[in-house]
Amino acid sequence: MDRIVRAAAELLKTDLYDPVDLGGSRRSTVLRCRTGDGGSVIVKSYAAEREGLRSFTSEAAGLSLGLAGPRLLGADPAARLVVMADLGTAPTLADVLLGDDPAAAADGLLAWARGLGRLAARSAGRRADLARLRARYDLGVPSWEDEPWIGQRMSGLLAWLEAARISVPYGLADELSAIRETVEREYPAFTPGDTCPDNNLLTPDGLRLLDFEAAGFQSVFLTAAYCRMPFSTCWCVYRLPAGMAAEVERAFRAEVVPAFPDLADDAVWQAGTARAVAVWTVDVTAALLARVLDEDGPMHPTRRPVPTIRQVLRHRWETASGLEEFPALVRTTRLLLDAFAATWAAPPLPVYPAFDR
Known part of the structure; x- marks a missing residue:
């Protein structure tokens, strides 16, 4: 978790705090992190295996298209990491x-x-x-x-x-x-x-x-x-x-x-x-x-x-x-x-x- 938070902070060029594990899957780890201004972001890190690699590319590209989903704040292929806006805790x-x-x-x-x-x-x-x-x-x-x-x-x-x-x-x-x-x-x-x-x-x-x-x-x-x-x-x-x-x-x-x-x-x-x-x-x-x-x-x-x-x-x-x-x-x-x-x-x-x- 610390490694993921550090990579996300470097990607955003800002400090991130208090990560909370939101679950994810065998393909990905999903964290909610606080930002210095009192807000929060969602950080998603993908496994270094076939489905993890596929998932990173699809998510980064799909969010970048801008038709739906949370706003993409950053994506790092080398770290297999996506940071996106936090949509909150509304019911599903x-x-x-x-x-x-x-x-x-x-x-x-x-x-x-x-x-x-x-x-x-x-x-x-x-x-x-x-x-x-x-x-x-x-x-x-x-x-x-x-x-x-x-x-x-x-x-x-x-x-x-x-x-x-x-x-x-x-x-x-x-x-x-x-x-x-x-x-x-x-x-x-x-x-x-x-x-x-x-x-x-x-x-x-x-x-x-x-x-x-x-x-x-x-x-x-x-x-x-x-x-x-x-x-x-x-x-x-x-x-x-x-x-x-x-x-x-x-x-x-x-x-x-x-x-x-x-x-x-x-x-x-x-x-x-x-x-x-x-x-x-x-x-x-x-x-x-x-x-x-x-x-x-x-x-x-x-x-x-x-x-x-x-x-x-x-x-x-x-x-x-x-x-x-x-x-x-x-x-x-x-x-x-x-x-x-x-x-x-x-x-x-x-x-x-x-x-x-």
Whole structure:
């Protein structure tokens, strides 16, 4: 911690005091430090391994783009260090969804959807700008935008099914390949990368986004799917009340249509979002299933309440089993439901605590 504070103070050319560890992850350490004028800044230091290097470059470039997030105060590639403005201690979207106020939770969801939609719209035409900023902070690891992660997850799922001696439905590989090829080229928009509930502050001045470690451009539908599923890659996953997911999705869509007029066409929208739901279903299955074959576990190591991994997988497979556009994937999810969910005894995913009144 002392080393990080000294490097940040040198970067800012000012003294920093009283660091408080805000957690972070295996990729990064996050500190809040006092400044000499009575204010505070957030200091983020990244690990000297592949994901740490990738995260530094993405965060420094993403914040430098200036479309969202806290103001970047300094970034040092040699020290793998970013210093940013402190947005304070406002509640996160996760806090209100796990709380007891349904109105606050609904307002927070709509603010989140509109904020992400406006960000996507504002980013149109800025992809080359982000690429130039990424080159400035490059530490030699491809961004998630350049990493073929969708194809890797799909290949991983196919390999796992074969290793588990689960009959791979005819046409699944071709179906997944067609989905990937379309998603990777359609309607690119900027995203911080991890738009989960705990990375969204609900401040008096509106929604503020945190965590740009995976910032980049991706299909706008991959963000739209976060509204529908909800929260495709997150730990804070419960069901939304009837009609709420559709309302949140409409709020997001209304903000992006001015920048992407084709998305006003219901057929275009529904097809694109279905592809994104398929991508995220494959992603979560490939990432989590092997971890809970023998024993279930919570989606987060410390936060409570939280669903179990098996509950979330069951919910994802049940959702994807309705994607009639992709019959091979539907057969796959039904095979997984029969092979695992039927014997797990994992209860259905409940609604978010804020709405369970």
